[in-house]
Amino acid sequence: MNALLLAATKDVVAFHVNPVLFYALAAIAIAGATGVVISRNPVHSALFLVMTMIIIAVFFLTLSAPMVAIVQVIVYASAIVVLFLFVIMLLGIDRHEMLATDDRKYQRPAGAALGLLTLGGLIATVIGNWQLGPQTSSGRALSAIPTLDGVASTTAxxxxxxxxxxxxxxxxxxxxxxxxxxxxxxxxxxxxxxxxxxxxxxxxxxxx
Amino acid sequence: MNPVLFAVLNTELEKPRIDWPIIAPVVALFVTALVIVLLRAILRTQPKLVYQLSIAAAFVGLVTSGAFVGNEWRIIHRSGIFQTFSGAIAVDGMTVFVQAIVLIATALGVLLALGYLRREGLETPEYLVLLLLSATGMLVMAHANDLVLVFVALEVFSIALYILAAFDRRRAESQEAGLKYFVLGAFSSAIFLYGIALTYGATGSTSLTEIATQLGVVDPKAHTGLLVAGFALLIVGLGFKVSAAPFHMWTPDVYEGSPTPVTAFMASATKVAAFAAFLRIFAGAFAQASDDWRPAIYVLAVLSLLVGTIAAAIQSDVKRMLAYSSIAHAGYILIGLQVANAGSKRNELPGTAASLFYLLVYALMALGAFGVVQSINHRGETNHAITDYKQLSKRQPLLAALLTLFLLAQAGVPFTGGFIAKLSIFRSAVDAGQYQLAIAGMLAAVIGAFVYLRLVVTMYATGQDDDPDAANEPRIKLDVGSRIALTITASAIIVLGVLPNWFLDIAHQATQLLTR
Missing domain, CATH: 1.20.5 (Single alpha-helices involved in coiled-coils or other helix-helix interfaces)
Incomplete structure (x- = not known):
């Protein structure tokens, strides 16, 4: 564990996340998020959520933020999802017919269309113009990533x-x-x- | 001791300077709420006494907080505007102006609630606690100069309001209102938070001052997509809180289902607090990037005016009608925001000042109108269909006259505050050269006048099927709290309409001091 943390820390100081690692993790995270939405059984949804949360924790590790990563696991992957499961089981909605009760036929396609529109809009505004951090007057980034009082720049x-x-x-x-x-x-x-x-x-x- | 830990403890930690006079209004309200909670716990056997004490405590707290706000105003006049708490808090005219409106709205909200709670059998100190805590969040919102603080304040007052909306748990509509507001509100908060994240990613800071500085050095043409996407999501999140179309869907249901004094508080104070953040973030921090966000606000303003006025015209329920008209009012205030930074030479009345003045008037009109509706309601929140208001002038002449005043003010009839408020919004739009927006606003005002007059006519018209005994119906006996609250709101609206200059001047001063 410690070795992993240190390795991650070293990686991140230079902000070079291995692209293969990044895309593999991103794929798993998105698969988990999709699973939350499409699975018929609410318990499965909650478990998919755990998957996404843990992958996001790994992302924080690769960004040399072990503290945030651990908080992510403790708070999100454990506490919140356990709470979800409690609620699901207490309400007894762990059967899938409860989820299939939308009486308005247009809602699902309309929701999907609006969601895709938003996603498209976000991607269109962000892609091709992606720059993090404070910029100079010409719009060039001053530094690679904004630092929070040196959170990212300390190493020890x-x-x-x-x-x-x-x-x-x-x-x-x-x-x-x-x-x-x-x-x-x-x-x-x-x-x-x-x-x-x-x-x-x-x-x-x-x-x- | 662990040497590492020891080293950490030994390094000097520059302690944050606590600027007590500045946070005193917030602390006063928070402490009052805690005192009430403690009273409730200590005097468990005497619920009646606790309730009486907590009412007294609430007013003491509100007055104390108001005195501290006045002190803030004095401090600003003595030493100018400044930031404190590492830039998290901006102390300027707008802070004081908005905090004052929030406190007035809260005090009136408490006054209106007392009789209602008695009638509905809901007399518990928790109502006052939640109201005060919600107001605490709004006071923080008014001075928040940091996006993180804006978010925390937003959550504080929203979560208290979700519970207040569902406060009358025995009524299914109240539960539904609470749940609906909670689910949609949580959703919009998440969007707002994502907007903060993207803005932080693009500018490297959550401090509004630093964002403004950062945007000042960047050529507007070089604004990254990240920044624009951040703006968009922040607009969605705030648009939800101020119930601007197309993010208004929750408003009619929540306003209708919530206990009416909660609706009155929600309609007035929440809108003021959320617009305070809207103005401070967009007209203040993002002023340099106004080309990016002004088109979006334009669309939001026109849509809100359109949806608010037209939907209000077809409602058969008074509470829903007022809810839609509050959406239209959001549209007028958005016009003020849209023209807030329009570079005009003869910009005598900046849009921000017009918006702030409109907020003051709107808060009073909304409190008054919902206050009357609440008094006309029967036990269990019935009797608010428009048909129930037939011949109200005969049955309840005083209430009918008061409601007429509040409705005429909302319509913007001269000699009421509503007229001056609308006029100043239109004037600022014309000054900024936004003639189309001004015309859209005026058209909406004309349609809106029809909406309000329809209810007035319902109350005063006589017809064939009139109940001849209407005049003999027992008059509703107003409780002291409602009487005081309605007197204050009614006279304030007339004063704002007849002698608006002093208040307009204050609103103007509030914006001149706005931190850029």
Missing amino acids: GETDQIRPLARTLFTQFAWQFQVTAVLLVIAVVGAVVLARRSTRPARTEVSA
Whole structure:
């Protein structure tokens, strides 16, 4: 594991991801994403999602961001998908007929057409004009990839990946980080509001 | 101790400077919400007392927060506009202006809710907690100068609103509204986030100031597809939140199904907060790239006007009608955004100022109109079909008169704030040379007038099948909260219509200070 991390780290400092590796992983990730959408069984969909998430974690590894990769595995591939599976099984919708209940015939083709249109539009705007990072007046990139206070430019192993991340989180992004506390309070209060059994009797009369 | 860890701990970490006066409005509301949660936990055996205390706490919190916003205004006047928290927060006129509107809308939202919650048997402190937390997110949105902060604020106020929309869990429509808003809202947030990612990829920063600087040095013709795609996705995400067509699909269903005071709050404060971000990101940070995004805003504005006014004309439900008219209002405000950076010599009224003034007036009109609708509703959210408003002038003369005022204001009749708001939008469009947009807006205003007048006529017209006993129907007794809220909104709309100059001037100052 450590060797893999180090190897990945070294690779990324120069930002030379092996193209064969990249395309192979990309193919698997896209196959997983397609599987999420087309599989009839919701449990299979969730498992396909795990596949995509893990491949994305590997992408982060190849970009010398082991910290993000591990977070990706822990949060997305584990916690969130397990939550999905819980919900699927609790609601008992792990049978495929539940998914085949769209009553409007035009929705599916229309959705597909709009999705393809968006995809085409995005590809058309991005391709041929793909440049990352700050640019000079002529539109030429100043540096290969924007750096987050040197997250990508430090090299000395795992701790150095985490330290700049923590540093930015508690200095540059301190307020953003603090405000997420409000989100957590809302989540708790909201869960109580929505899940609590009403103590009052249900309304009997309809009009006042 | 682990030597590596020790080294990390020893390296000097420059501590972020906490600018307390600037975050005080946000902190005040957040602390108030936490106090209410704690009260609820400590005094579990006395729910009545907790509810009374939490109402008092909510108003104390709102007033405190308002005082801190006033202090911000003083600070700006003393030391000019500035950024703080490593550029995450912009302290300028727009921050103060938008925060003030949000606080006013929240206070009125609480006042309107009190009677409603009693009628529907929903008197719980959680309602106030969620409302205050949502407002907290909106205050953050108003000063957010960093795309990450914009996103966090957007999520904070949206998630609180999803729950508020579903607050009346016993009513299926309320649950449906909450779920629909949540699913579509989460979807639009994801799109917005992707837009942030692409913009970051293209400019190398999430800070709006740095993005603006970066865009300033690049020749507009050399803008990469990445940047343009980022703009597009950000427009989709924000367009959803301000319910601009074609991202408006959720609006009528959610506005109709949600408890009416929530709808009033959603229609006013949410739109103000989301437009604040819209203006700050596009008219502020992306000003140098306005050739890239102005055509898209043009289309959005015209579509919103078209869909909003025409669909409002064919609704048979008052709440849905007002929902569609809020889409049309989004269209007018988008006109202001479209012409925000149009280079004109005699640009006396920049589009941003017109938009901000329109937001102020719109928030009051929406709160007032939904406030009256809420009072006319019967228990269980019935009685809001247009046919239920027949002869309302005989049955409930006061409410009918108030609703007429709010509807005329929305139609843009002179001597109401709505007239000045529409006029300033059209004037800024004409000043910027966007005659087609101005004409589209005026046409929409004419069709819109028909929509509002139809309801007014329904309330006042007499016919053959009239109920002769209509005048004897018992008058609805308004609760104190609604009475105060409706008095404030009605008089404010008239004041804004008769003496708008002071407010227009403030809106103008707010934009002059806008960080570029």
